[in-house]
Structures are given as C-alpha cells and as structure tokens.
Amino acid sequence: MSSTDERRFEVLRAIVTDYVATQEPIGSKALVERHHLGVSSATVRNDMAVLEAEGYITQPHTSSGRVPTDKGYRLFVDRISEVKPISQVERRAILSFLDSGVDLDDVLRRSVQLLAQLTRQVAVIQYPVLSSSAVRHLEVVALSPSRLLLVVITDTGRVEQRMVELGADLGDNDIARLRDMFSAALNGQRLEVASHAVAELANQAPEDLRQPFIRVATVLVETLVERSADRLVLGGTSNLTRAAADFAPMAGAMGSVLEALEEQVVVLKLLAATQNSGTVTVQIGEETREENLRGTAVVSTGYGASGTVFGGLGVLGPTRMDYPGTIASVAAVARYVGEVLADR
Structure with a gap:
C-alpha cells in the first residue's frame, strides 16, 4: 500500500473511531484537532473527498461531516492488526462467573448475560449441536x-x-x-x-x-436426532434501545431487527458462518444477506474444546460498534464457555 493510501486509511480509521464514540458526523477540522495525522487540514479534506468518492464514507446531510459506510467499516475491520487482549483480572472474572453455572442452561444464560454486558449489544449463543x-x-x-x-x-x-x-x-x-x-x-x-x-x-x-x-x-x-426447537439463548435485547437512532434510516427501523431476532433460523444461519472456534467472523450490513438486518453487524465465533465445535455464539448490534473491543469479548467468552463445558 502506498504512503498516500496508508494516510487515507488513517483518516478513515480516525473517522470510524470518532463516529463510534460520538455518533456525530466527523468533519476535517475535528480530525486535525483530535488526531495527530501529520498533514494539513487541506490534505485531510482532499483525502476525505477521495474516500467519499470510493464509497468508504458518506455525507448524511449537506454541510455536515462524514460517517463511515458499510464498505468503510469492512476495510477498517479487515485492517485490524491487533485486538486488545483482556486482562488477567477480566479473564479470571469471566471464568469464575461461567464456572458458577449449575447446569448447561445456566452456563449458557450466564454467557449471553456476560457478553451483553461486555459489548452492550444483543448476545446470542447456540445450544451445543447434538x-x-x-x-x-x-x-x-x-x-x-x-x-x-x-x-x-x-x-x-x-x-x-x-x-x-x-x-x-x-x-x-x-x-x-x-x-x-x-x-x-x-x-x-x-x-x-x-x-x-x-x-x-x-x-x-x-x-x-x-x-x-x-x-x-x-x-x-x-x-x-437433531431438533430445531429450543436451540438459542438471547441476552441484552434491551441494548437495542440505545441504538434506536442508528436504525432510524432503515425501513421498519428497530422493529425489523427485533422481528429477525425472533426467527431462530435467521440467527442460526448467521452463526453458521463461523465453523471453527478461535476464528471470529464479522458480517456487516448487507453481508448478513437479511433485509431486516442490513443496518446491523454480527460478530460471531464457534465455541468448543479439543478441536470440536459445540455451537456458535456472538453479538448483534448496529454497524456503529466498537469492533476491536467486541471481537476481543466474543473471542474470550467463547474460549471460556468451551473450557467450562468440557470440564463438566
């Protein structure tokens, strides 16, 4: 990647980071003030114009700043080189909380409760596939x-x-x-x-x-024989209310997302995109291939032990989410769910 392309990606990264944090369109002046980009405001404006022409950012209103598109989020996620690891204290807390589950149902309920709290998104876990x-x-x-x-x-x-x-x-x-x-x-x-x-x-x-x-x-x-009923546990659905504004541009808004969550086959299909534990998959917007979920992102992985995947787990939320933190939380909870169930 050329130095110019790398600089433009840094501009995109800054726009994504600030928009996730503020939910406000980002202007060139704010980028120069908040980030050490090492270039002038004029260069940043030019870079933003190129990013917009290439479909990575868009201008929601006249005379406003820019926001990332699904294509922009995808490039951002693909270029995440390091996911911040959770601390030893966090690891011990996660393992202790999950290991306190009295049976499989309780462990799965605790898993989605914990994941919803960590990510502030809707969490879902699949019952172990028979x-x-x-x-x-x-x-x-x-x-x-x-x-x-x-x-x-x-x-x-x-x-x-x-x-x-x-x-x-x-x-x-x-x-x-x-x-x-x-x-x-x-x-x-x-x-x-x-x-x-x-x-x-x-x-x-x-x-x-x-x-x-x-x-x-x-x-x-x-x-x-495998049964289709009673296969999923959801948690943190109320977190969607925090993101009501993110879903407003969608036809049907948040209601369409809730309808999709009620269809277990839809969620199971999304979780099926991850077949291996240890690999986190991110589906953004239209990549979910579900009309009701085109304003959402799904971060998911498999959980299991000793090379065997028991099922899938993940979170669903608006495309404006903290991808590095969410990926780290999904990976950590999946790892410890697998360990807890394997030890029982």
Whole structure:
C-alpha cells in the first residue's frame, strides 16, 4: 500500500473511531484537532473527498461531516492488526462467573448475560449441536414396572430426558439388561453414530424383551436426532434501545431487527458462518444477506474444546460498534464457555 493510501486509511480509521464514540458526523477540522495525522487540514479534506468518492464514507446531510459506510467499516475491520487482549483480572472474572453455572442452561444464560454486558449489544449463543456431541452416560430409571425415564447426558453437558411406556411390566433384572445393552452401544459414541447403533441394536432385541426393547430404541433414536426447537439463548435485547437512532434510516427501523431476532433460523444461519472456534467472523450490513438486518453487524465465533465445535455464539448490534473491543469479548467468552463445558 502506498504512503498516500496508508494516510487515507488513517483518516478513515480516525473517522470510524470518532463516529463510534460520538455518533456525530466527523468533519476535517475535528480530525486535525483530535488526531495527530501529520498533514494539513487541506490534505485531510482532499483525502476525505477521495474516500467519499470510493464509497468508504458518506455525507448524511449537506454541510455536515462524514460517517463511515458499510464498505468503510469492512476495510477498517479487515485492517485490524491487533485486538486488545483482556486482562488477567477480566479473564479470571469471566471464568469464575461461567464456572458458577449449575447446569448447561445456566452456563449458557450466564454467557449471553456476560457478553451483553461486555459489548452492550444483543448476545446470542447456540445450544451445543447434538451432532457434534458424544454420549457420556445413559441413565435408565424405573418409575414403575411399565414406565422408564431415559436420561441421555452428552459430553457438552446437555441433558435430554424422555419417558418410555414399555407396554408390559418388567422386573429389575430385565430393566438392568436393557440398560446394559443400550449403554454399551451408546457410551462414547457421537450422537449421529449412536442413533444408527441404537437402530441396529433394535434388530438384535432378545425375544423375551422385544416389545419394550423396540419402544426404548424408538424413543432413544428420536432423542439423538437433531431438533430445531429450543436451540438459542438471547441476552441484552434491551441494548437495542440505545441504538434506536442508528436504525432510524432503515425501513421498519428497530422493529425489523427485533422481528429477525425472533426467527431462530435467521440467527442460526448467521452463526453458521463461523465453523471453527478461535476464528471470529464479522458480517456487516448487507453481508448478513437479511433485509431486516442490513443496518446491523454480527460478530460471531464457534465455541468448543479439543478441536470440536459445540455451537456458535456472538453479538448483534448496529454497524456503529466498537469492533476491536467486541471481537476481543466474543473471542474470550467463547474460549471460556468451551473450557467450562468440557470440564463438566
């Protein structure tokens, strides 16, 4: 990049930084006063004219300063060379807060609560994807001689409970036989593999247990297959009210953003853009490919442990956001959520 291009990028960086902080259009005089750009006001004005012609900034009103466009934010984000790391104190506080969760649901609720507080945006986290999980334990509890409670616990901490009507009374020994056979087929298996193993096991059912065996197998297969409902946890939706002015130019304004958040499939699609933990993805404006979200930015990543991604998490807010700070917070929370769930 030439020295002229580099100088213009510094002007853009200054405009983005000031606009995020003030929400006011930025003029050349303010840039010269606030930033040590090392050039005259006339040069800054010329650089701003070029940036505007190239689509990186725009003038919202006559005789006003300039604001970044989605293209300008994209260049700014792409040129972020260093993300400010969180401090040791912040790391310990995050880990302690998440590790205090009593179960998976509580850990996920704490995650979005924390992320919303750190970024002052809407935070969202996906429940661990069943297909990426493995069965840690199968518990079979006899509620009565003809009714069982199946409890499937995954290595991501997810707990699925199902009732089974056996259609006949079974003794303790027969129930133990059922438990042992299914546990042997399931424990340690990825859920996709486990569902096939259960289906195959049903074909080998002992004749004296065939009817209850098939009923248990049917319920287990339904439990192990990925479900679309109850997959997301949101937090900090009220933070959108702070950004009402940012959404005003959009058709439908903030209401359209809230409608999009209610459609879980929309949010899941945005989170799916990040397939690897440790890699933070930033989607700005039209890059979300959602009409209702064209005034927003989504910063997301995957969370997991030992190279396995359990699901996605991130934040959604106006394009006018603190990208370096948001990226750092999303990466940190994702890292510690994965660690906490892996240790359970």
